[in-house]
Amino acid sequence: MIRTTPTTSAASPALRTLRKALLRPTMTLSVPSTRAASTLRSNNNSNSRSTRKQLTSTRQQSIFSRPSTASTSSLTHRTFASIADATPEQQAEADPLLTEPREADEVDVAIVGGGPAGLAAAIRLKQLDNEHGSGELRVVVLEKAPEMGAHTLSGAVLEPRALDELFGPEWRDEPPEAITLVKNETMRYLTKSAAIPIPEPPQMHNAGKNYIVSLNLVVKWLAEKAEELGVEIYPGFSVSELVYDEETGAVKGIATNDMGVSKNFEPKDNFQRGMEFHAKATLLAEGCHGSLTKQVIKNFNLRKESDPQTYGIGIKEVWEVPEEVWDEGFVAHTMGHPLSYNTYGGGFMYHFGERLVSVGLVVGLDYANPYISPYQEFQNLKRHPFYKRVLEKGKCVSYGARALNEGGLQSIPKLSFPGGALIGCTAGFLNVPKIKGTHTAMKSGMLAAEAAFAELQKAAAETEEAAEEEESAEETSEEAAEEEEEDGASAPWKPLSLESYEQSLKDSWVYKELYEVRNVRPSFNTRLGLFAGVAWSGLDTLLFKGRVPFTFHNKVTDAAHTQDASKFKPIDYPKPDGVVTFDLLTSVSRTGTNHDDDEPCHLRVPEQDLDRHAKAAWPKYKGVEQRFCPAGVYEYIPDETKELGVRFQINSQNCIHCKTCDIKVPTQDINWTVPEGGDGPKYYMT
Numbered sequence: 183m184i185r186t187t188p189t190t191s192a193a194s195p196a197l198r199t200l201r202k203a204l205l206r207p208t209m210t211l212s213v214p215s216t217r218a219a220s221t222l223r224s225n226n227n228s229n230s231r232s233t234r235k236q237l238t239s240t241r242q243q244s245i246f247s248r249p250s251t252a253s254t255s256s257l258t259h260r261t262f263a264s265i266a267d268a269t270p271e272q273q274a275e276a277d278p279l280l281t282e283p284r285e286a287d288e289v290d291v292a293i294v295g296g297g298p299a300g301l302a303a304a305i306r307l308k309q310l311d312n313e314h315g316s317g318e319l320r321v322v323v324l325e326k327a328p329e330m331g332a333h334t335l336s337g338a339v340l341e342p343r344a345l346d347e348l349f350g351p352e353w354r355d356e357p358p359e360a361i362t363l364v365k366n367e368t369m370r371y372l373t374k375s376a377a378i379p380i381p382e383p384p385q386m387h388n389a390g391k392n393y394i395v396s397l398n399l400v401v402k403w404l405a406e407k408a409e410e411l412g413v414e415i416y417p418g419f420s421v422s423e424l425v426y427d428e429e430t431g432a433v434k435g436i437a438t439n440d441m442g443v444s445k446n447f448e449p450k451d452n453f454q455r456g457m458e459f460h461a462k463a464t465l466l467a468e469g470c471h472g473s474l475t476k477q478v479i480k481n482f483n484l485r486k487e488s489d490p491q492t493y494g495i496g497i498k499e500v501w502e503v504p505e506e507v508w509d510e511g512f513v514a515h516t517m518g519h520p521l522s523y524n525t526y527g528g529g530f531m532y533h534f535g536e537r538l539v540s541v542g543l544v545v546g547l548d549y550a551n552p553y554i555s556p557y558q559e560f561q562n563l564k565r566h567p568f569y570k571r572v573l574e575k576g577k578c579v580s581y582g583a584r585a586l587n588e589g590g591l592q593s594i595p596k597l598s599f600p601g602g603a604l605i606g607c608t609a610g611f612l613n614v615p616k617i618k619g620t621h622t623a624m625k626s627g628m629l630a631a632e633a634a635f636a637e638l639q640k641a642a643a644e645t646e647e648a649a650e651e652e653e654s655a656e657e658t659s660e661e662a663a664e665e666e667e668e669d670g671a672s673a674p675w676k677p678l679s680l681e682s683y684e685q686s687l688k689d690s691w692v693y694k695e696l697y698e699v700r701n702v703r704p705s706f707n708t709r710l711g712l713f714a715g716v717a718w719s720g721l722d723t724l725l726f727k728g729r730v731p732f733t734f735h736n737k738v739t740d741a742a743h744t745q746d747a748s749k750f751k752p753i754d755y756p757k758p759d760g761v762v763t764f765d766l767l768t769s770v771s772r773t774g775t776n777h778d779d780d781e782p783c784h785l786r787v788p789e790q791d792l793d794r795h796a797k798a799a800w801p802k803y804k805g806v807e808q809r810f811c812p813a814g815v816y817e818y819i820p821d822e823t824k825e826l827g828v829r830f831q832i833n834s835q836n837c838i839h840c841k842t843c844d845i846k847v848p849t850q851d852i853n854w855t856v857p858e859g860g861d862g863p864k865y866y867m868t
């Protein structure tokens with residue numbers, strides 16, 4: 183039976199106090215907060231080991247009582263995003279504060295990313311621990327959003343299969359806010375002015391079984407459940423580095439980003455060195471195209487036997503609409519207009535909550551024409567009568583965008599690496615024809631949690647056995663034991679292997695459902711585009727159900743699909759009407775996004791040489807970056823003083839963390855890295 187009784191409810195107020203304190207970047211020593219932190223620890227793990235207490239108290243000191251350290255150091259070549267990326271010379275030149283050793287906390291499992299996958303993993307771990315273990319397992323979730331859910335953007339129609347497995351059907355007794363059962367649905371092919379009903383593929387069927395949700399509210403709800411079970415959740419912490427074990431090369435944990443670093447890479451008054459979490463297992467749950475995931479895939483060659491990942495960008499708004507056009511529980515999916523036959527994608531409209539409508543467009547990032555603007559295509563979608571009729575008397579309350587995986591089964595990398603594993607969309611479990619990835623993300627997290635728990639139990643049993651053997655052989659003298667205790671020496675760190683997660687995923691319904699649809703998305707990649715795709719998908723999903731002896735492959739990255747601008751004509755998109763369509767900056771203002779002006783730019787090009795990037799990209803792609811970015815971060819500004827006649831500019835403050843630039847830039851020289859924790863969008867109802 184799944185245990186849902188709160189085991190650590192007493193810890194929650196303390197946790198909240200600690201979190202508030204940690205989120206205040208300019209905070210100086212505050213006694214109540216420090217006390218709150220130690221209360222948190224002792225409440226959370228009443229039998230905590232003394233080493234942990236020691237680490238915790240040094241950590242509190244480091245975070246809460248660092249003296250003001252305005253630095254006068256001058257660093258000449260500040261071209262790195264984090265000190266870890268700097269050359270040895272740059273490191274030597276940097277302010278010593280930036281390179282001083284970080285405090286480290288020891289936990290059992292560290293989870294990077296508090297989305298559906300990370301939280302499902304954390305919940306499953308604590309359920310198992312509370313039922314079959316000591317109840318003291320330390321499971322930590324680090325999330326870059328300022329509060330849980332604030333970086334979550336989805337459609338979203340939620341298939342409840344994983345939720346049912348995690349909590350039992352009883353979760354419906356106290357469900358997340360604004361959840362709405364799908365009542366009726368339609369699939370339409372849009373011409374410029376008509377919306378022609380077309381048959382719905384069986385996997386798209388939602389009515390009576392799936393729910394329309396705001397995934398950011400679902401995430402908040404999941405975080406509360408996780409806290410009740412004893413998971414330690416830290417929003418407002420960007421994880422910028424993986425910590426590797428020197429001896430084995432395995433991932434030994436993670437490090438959070440330094441706070442209070444100026445854009446010139448100098449520590450400011452509020453500087454706080456990042457913190458390490460050393461873990462027996464590290465789960466990366468960063469969502470689509472995770473920045474640390476990119477590193478582990480490379481470092482451990484995890485994509486050796488899989489195709490490149492391919493992506494789409496989803497752009498979405500939430501509207502409040504009048505009663506007369508609102509149809510509670512209505513779901514619509516559209517194909518065709520505004521996208522051309524050779525651009526993959528489609529629109530959606532979901533009526534949910536209290537007179538709320540989610541409307542959005544997904545555009546496959548394998549488009550060839552660099553003049554396409556997914557943002558402007560979305561505006562065109564809303565101009566269509568099928569959408570306009572619902573929106574024109576309403577009010578847009580939210581805007582956002584996020585990349586999603588489209589590569590399917592053949593693009594999933596190896597899931598485990600020494601010391602950890604990839605879970606959720608960072609590995610790529612989205613079912614493309616369904617446009618659903620939340621249920622598969624959650625299930626993968628739960629399976630990884632089960633594998634980790636089994637390995638932790640095994641390791642604990644082995645340690646106990648070894649200790650008993652040692653004792654019975656009377657090899658350890660009393661003095662030696664005392665010495666060991668004084669030194670605080672403990673068993674050497676050993677990476678856990680999560681290989682068994684790989685197998686349990688293969689045996690699960692996640693694999694089965696992705697296997698069945700593996701050929702659907704790649705079938706749109708022929709010269710016949712939409713027409714061949716629709717024909718093949720119909721046959722495959724209705725008749726073959728994936729039982730064909732071949733698999734279509736994704737051979738080329740989305741960046742490489744982009745073609746020379748000289749082959750296309752610029753697209754003249756209409757001006758916004760301010761009623762259903764908006765200019766980009768008005769939309770960005772609805773994301774609540776914010777990044778400190780005086781922090782290192784988190785969008786990295788080599789040596790931050792913007793002219794070099796412009797020289798490589800502008801002549802061929804004529805400003806593709808300013809069109810694919812849904813937040814106006816990249817600009818080419820006319821500038822006579824430049825050889826190209828334009829100056830490339832990065833307005834990193836506007837970034838909404840969708841990751842599209844890192845994926846689509848044809849020159850592949852933009853690297854999205856995490857900004858300071860708590861920066862970025864503050865999504866509402868998305």
Ligand SMILES: Cc1cc2nc3c(=O)[nH]c(=O)nc-3n(C[C@H](O)[C@H](O)[C@H](O)COP(=O)(O)OP(=O)(O)OC[C@H]3O[C@@H](n4cnc5c(N)ncnc54)[C@H](O)[C@@H]3O)c2cc1C
Pocket residue numbers: 294295296297298299300324325326327331333334335336337338339340341397419420421422467468469470472473474495496497498542544583584585586605606607608612617618619620621623856
């Ligand atoms: C437009 C759109 C429509 C969609 N529609 C649907 C739908 O209708 N139904 C459905 O089931 N699915 C849908 N999906 C997919 C669904 O949103 C994802 O499958 C799901 O969110 C994946 O969960 P996740 O936990 O793996 O990743 P995410 O939800 O992306 O969560 C990852 C979390 O990790 C955090 N993070 C990332 N890196 C770091 C770091 N280094 N340090 C700290 N924190 C970090 C992020 O801030 C984020 O909170 C849609 C997606 C999009 C974009």
Ligand code: SF4
Pocket residue numbers: 785810811812813814815816836837838839840841842843844854
């Ligand atoms: S800069 Fe990159 S990650 Fe940020 S909003 Fe633009 S495309 Fe998305």
